[in-house]
Amino acid sequence: MEKNELITKLKSIVEPYIQDEEAFKNLSEETDFVKDLKINSANLVDVILDVEDAFDIRIENDEMEKMLSVKAAMDIVNSKLEAK
Amino acid sequence: MTSKEIISLLPYEQPFLFVDSLSAISEEGTTGHYTFKNDAYFYQGHFKNNPVTPGVILTECMAQIGVVCLGIYLMKDMISENFQPQIALTSSQVDFFLPVFPNEKVTIVSEKEVFRFNKLKCKIKMFNSNEELVCRGCISGMIKPSNT
Numbered sequence: 001m002e003k004n005e006l007i008t009k010l011k012s013i014v015e016p017y018i019q020d021e022e023a024f025k026n027l028s029e030e031t032d033f034v035k036d037l038k039i040n041s042a043n044l045v046d047v048i049l050d051v052e053d054a055f056d057i058r059i060e061n062d063e064m065e066k067m068l069s070v071k072a073a074m075d076i077v078n079s080k081l082e083a084k
Numbered sequence: 085m086t087s088k089e090i091i092s093l094l095p096y097e098q099p100f101l102f103v104d105s106l107s108a109i110s111e112e113g114t115t116g117h118y119t120f121k122n123d124a125y126f127y128q129g130h131f132k133n134n135p136v137t138p139g140v141i142l143t144e145c146m147a148q149i150g151v152v153c154l155g156i157y158l159m160k161d162m163i164s165e166n167f168q169p170q171i172a173l174t175s176s177q178v179d180f181f182l183p184v185f186p187n188e189k190v191t192i193v194s195e196k197e198v199f200r201f202n203k204l205k206c207k208i209k210m211f212n213s214n215e216e217l218v219c220r221g222c223i224s225g226m227i228k229p230s231n232t
Contacts, residue, residue, distance in 0.1 A: 040174070041226060042172075042175065042203055042224060042226050043174075045200065045201045045202075048200075048201065061201065064201050
C-alpha cells in the first residue's frame with residue numbers, strides 16, 4: 001500500500017486512543033505509540049485489533065510486541081498484505 | 085480447574101472480595117454469585133440513613149466474577165505454585181436499572197468478547213434474586229502471569 005495512504009489509515013485507527021494531541025497532529029513514521037502518543041497498554045491491544053480489521057490481516061504475539069511505532073506498524077501491515 | 089481453585093487464586097480479600105461462588109465456567113464465560121453483606125462498610129455512608137449498594141461496588145463485583153475469574157481460568161495452563169496474576173481494570177461502561185439493597189443476592193453472567201494479547205473484554209449482566217436485570221455493561225482488563 002502506498003506510504004501516505006497507509007499513514008492516513010493508521011492515523012485514523014489510533015485517533016480514539018491517543019492522549020497527546022500535539023504528538024498526534026505531528027504524526028510521522030517516527031512517531032512512537034507509547035512514548036509519543038501516550039497510548040496505554042490496553043488501548044495498544046485495541047489499536048492492533050482495529051488494524052487487523054481494517055486490513056483484514058492477523059497479527060501474532062511476537063509481531064504485536066514489535067508494533068510500537070508508526071514505522072513498525074507500516075512494515076508489519078505491508079509484509080502481511082504482500083503475503084496475502 | 086474448579087471454581088474453588090479459581091476463587092482461591094483471586095488477588096482480593098475482605099472487605100473487597102465480591103465473589104461467593106461460581107456456578108458455571110468455560111472458555112466463553114462465567115456465571116457467579118455474591119450476597120451483599122448487611123454490615124458492609126460502604127452502607128455506613130451510601131446513602132445517609134438509606135443503605136444502597138454503590139454502583140462502583142456493583143461494577144467491581146461484575147469485574148471480579150466476569151473478568152478476573154474468567155481471566156484466571158483462561159490462563160490456567162500457565163498457573164504454577166507461585167502464580168500471581170497481575171491484573172488491571174482498563175475500561176468499564178455500565179448501565180444501571182435497579183438498586184441492590186443490603187442482604188441481596190446477585191447473579192453475574194459474563195460472556196467473553198475478546199481475549200488477545202493479555203487483554204480480556206467481556207459483556208456482563210447482573211441479575212437480582214427475582215431474575216430482574218440490575219445492570220449490564222462491558223468491562224475490560226489486562227491480566228499477566230508473573231512468577232515471583
